[in-house]
Amino acid sequence: MGARWKGKGSEIAAASDPMSRIVANLQSSLIQSETCGLLSGCAVLIGAMPELTGLLNRSCFGRSVVTADADKQWFQLSLEEAFYLSHDLKCLKIIGEDKCPKSDDELWLYMKSKKTMFPDFYKAYSHLRTKNWVVRSGSQYGVDFVAYRHHPALIHSEYAVVVSSEGASNESPRLKIWSDIHCTIRLCGSVAKTLLVLNIKKNDHDTSSPSCLEKFDVGELIIKRWNPERCREDQQTIGNDKSKSPI
Template identity: 55%
Template structure:
């Protein structure tokens, strides 16, 4: 990925991004989550966390989750050792609820090892280990393994990854915070496991997808999730090591840029 289509949103944006790279922001977020002993609570296909003002700033800057206003389900969770009721009681004014997608939550839990995830039971809150979280997420999302492998692949390279649903893609990837730069890539995940549901299987699929990407000034990035050998046991997240990611940047061919200039007898490129 060369990120050739960088479109900063203002003339100072590139300098701001260089002065505070995403890798450093992620490190500060990781440290803050570890120190606060923040616990995420499963809510359907998302994970809810409660953040103080400093953690809220870091989550926003690192582009993890989205702030929410609606009350989470009845339960309890802790922040810095203090128990908070989640049954509609008044919460502290400096606390903000965030909703993390499953890939985001598992990245913080498994890859960065800085977020505990729990579930609500009749006996109270129950912390989950990585295998239990993995099984829960795979049950909620059939292609979670492939989606997480692609998400973590991009995040590890310090790309900001967001949903690409509005562009007909799995993800969109930003060089830095979306307030500073437009997304450069529309990401589609390809895998041997999505037989019968695979996209981009015909020329018309490719043509329409490339036209859409071109109309929103994005490069199509296909991430192919491939097994290293024979099929492995997918009941544990350790199976992620048995897969690798191949990147394919797909760009439309523009005839006007490649035809010969009749006045000079030279190719325009």
Template identity: 55%
Template sequence: MELSGSRWKGKGFADIAAENPMSEIVRKLKYFLTQSKETAMLSGCVSLLEAKTELADLLNRSCFGRQITTSEKANHWFQLSSEETFYMLHDLQSLTIINQTESPLSELELWNYMKVNKERFPELYMAYAHLRRKNWVVRTGAQYGADFVAYRHHPALVHSDYAVVVLQEGDGIVQKNGRLRAWSDLQCSLRVSGSVAKTLLVLFVNRNGSDGAFPSCLQHFSVEERTITRWVAEQCREDE
């Protein structure tokens, strides 16, 4: 994935990002969560995390969760997506997830819960984790007709580079969401992403024969990245 050409929102913002690498911010978040033994409660396919000021600052800086406005001044509440919830438990190993009876869930229990409640969860999670491990900031792409959008750094500093569509790949696989199966759908996706100055990034997730029954199956998954752009004839003509 090409890093050049990011659209920074202000002068000097690229330098600010370089001085504060996202990997270091996430490392600080992981350390804080591990030391404070925080818990988040499942609510449907998302989880709710109560955070005091220091944790709220780290969550905002690392771009995990969506802050919810409440009347409480001392504490803040964050809503974590299903992918963020599992990432903090599985990849960062720094957050305890509890159910409505306040019983902690194991990785396997949370994995099975997410799969039951979100059919495409294994592929979506693998794509999310793939980008996060490369230090991209990953947010929902629903407003652009995509699964995710990927930012080079914090959204306050830079516009997102990619609109991300996740597809399952493999022998005998039938796409569960039917995305990009027709040229008209591909053209629409390209036009939407192009109109908001984003590159369409398609992540093909292949289970490589794994049934996805356990979280450990993720190590057998592979991700192939493909960027798709429109060919503009006027840009390719010789000068007349």
């Protein structure tokens, strides 16, 4: 469906401040400030000063939460966002409920315990983030993620993303039957998004540590509705031949 920018100047503003640069600035700021995240159930909390708050907002990591702390703005990161900052960008230390810093392996096991398909969802999330797409939850559209070319204030999300795990039908039942495919495609069409299925192929590798991510493959599949109007013969030609049905 292509990019749908919000208002005049949005595309120019995005081009002048690419997401790769914003994320690099966030990475540098987190390292310099030695900011730590706090594990809290199925999320990670970050307390941010004004400069870091601006970078988190501009890079679209986490969502701000209201607290009684007047000195800091708190952000709630999803498990995928937190692990991406910790494991891929290596700019965020995460502290557990026992007040001790967690290693990548410890975080991996913790997040798997909270979300059965975390390895698949994380691989899909990091696959898009490393390509400089902004990735947000797609729950309001009945999908796993939505992907933006830049900040949601400048552009509408372009892709509705469904994560599928090869050979794991019990864990990943999405799009396994025609009715589910049909409903999802119709929904995507009604909100002007393209359905993108990311198929995670584990290649029979053990998922007990994050090192397995290097062995995973990601297949990208775009699914669209067939529009019969685009396949019809020229209407004028059909109209001149009364013996032919227009269908």
